[in-house]
Amino acid sequence: xxxxxxxIVITGASSGIGEATAKTLAKNGAKVVLGARRxxxxxxxxxxIKADGGQATYRVTDVTKPDxxxxxxxxxxxxxxxxxxxxxxxxxxxxxxxSALHTDEWNAMIDINIKGVLNGVAAVMPIFTAQKHGQIVxxxxxxxxxxxxxxxxxxATKFAVRNLMEVIRMESAQxxxxxxxxxxxxxxxxxxxxxxxxxxxxxKGMDAFYQQVGISPQAVANVVNFAxxxxxxxxxxxxxxxxxxxx
Numbered sequence: 017x018x019x020x021x022x023x024i025v026i027t028g029a030s031s032g033i034g035e036a037t038a039k040t041l042a043k044n045g046a047k048v049v050l051g052a053r054r055x056x057x058x059x060x061x062x063x064x065i066k067a068d069g070g071q072a073t074y075r076v077t078d079v080t081k082p083d084x085x086x087x088x089x090x091x092x093x094x095x096x097x098x099x100x101x102x103x104x105x106x107x108x109x110x111x112x113x114x115s116a117l118h119t120d121e122w123n124a125m126i127d128i129n130i131k132g133v134l135n136g137v138a139a140v141m142p143i144f145t146a147q148k149h150g151q152i153v154x155x156x157x158x159x160x161x162x163x164x165x166x167x168x169x170x171x172a173t174k175f176a177v178r179n180l181m182e183v184i185r186m187e188s189a190q191x192x193x194x195x196x197x198x199x200x201x202x203x204x205x206x207x208x209x210x211x212x213x214x215x216x217x218x219x220k221g222m223d224a225f226y227q228q229v230g231i232s233p234q235a236v237a238n239v240v241n242f243a244x245x246x247x248x249x250x251x252x253x254x255x256x257x258x259x260x261x262x263x
Contacts, residue, residue: 017097019245020045023096025088027079027136030057033155034236037103037106042070044241051077051084052106071096079106079132085139099143101244104136111222112165112215121214122169129173132228133180144195150246151196152183154181155242157258158203166218185253191262198243201256229261 026136028034030052038048041166042065050072051056058074065072073095077084092099107129133154144150159167160174181199188195204226213219239255246252 017256018247019241021047022100022244023047023049023092023098024101024103024244025049025051025092025099025136026103026105027051027077027085027088027132028138028155029061029074030054030208031195033202033205033233033236034103034105036233037105037240038072039065039068039070040234040237041244042072043068043243046244047071047096048073048094049088051073051079051088053078058184063248063262070079079104079135080127083254085135087138089143093143098147099150099193101151101153102136102140103240104133104152106132106210107155107157108212109157109167109170110214111170111218113166113218115167116215118135125169125173129170130176133177137180137184142152143183145191145193148192149194150200151244152181152184153200153243155200155202156181158201158258159199160199160256161256166221181253185251195246196246196248196251197253198251199254200236200239201254202236203256203258203262204230205233205236205257205259207233229259231259235259 024046026034026042028037029038029050041046052058055076062074064074075088077088112118135159154177158175159171159177181197185197232262236257243252
């Protein structure tokens with residue numbers, strides 16, 4: 017497999033899509049470096065991976081802090097001797113109607129969902145540019161390709177990610193740096209994202225919907241594995257992941 021022995025940094029790795037992806041990639045021979053804010057969860061996941069014969073390490077990471085991302089990348093280099101992929105997966109989804117004016121949550125989404133991704137890109141870009149290869153995988157959302165009432169600001173952050181990733185792909189091709197990109201647009205995936213919703217009416221509706229159609233984060237992990245496992249001259253750059261039941 018092309019994925020074997022690749023060094024892969026994953027943010028938002030303490031649960032959900034990040035956790036499932038870390039375990040899947042490690043099982044297939046990748047060396048994974050996990051970043052998130054909850055150390056106990058990171059330690060438990062790394063222990064599970066090692067117990068299963070995989071290679072993994074972690075660092076407590078807040079993606080809103082550029083130095084945290086630089087340190088996470090530096091850990092990958094020092095522990096495993098290089099870097100091949102970053103999976104920008106950290107994100108929050110405190111959805112609400114715009115009229116509710118949850119402005120603190122708006123700012124938090126901008127800081128994590130947009131600036132957090134930019135901090136990840138900035139941490140790896142000098143390395144990938146110098147070595148003339150690398151891959152940036154980022155979690156957007158189906159709300160990054162469609163507009164949903166009640167998710168205006170969340171969707172805006174995910175539309176921004178969509179544009180950013182496509183421009184990185186285009187510029188890399190123009191500059192000859194061979195940086196591949198993959199943008200993920202998950203729909204109803206059962207993760208802790210729903211726990212970040214504080215607006216009661218929005219949360220009630222989302223909980224009911226996800227209970228009806230939601231699927232496991234493993235579905236997204238499998239797609240990430242597929243994207244990374246492609247030959248270096250192949251860039252499969254956009255994936256929309258729906259539950260079959262979701263209209």
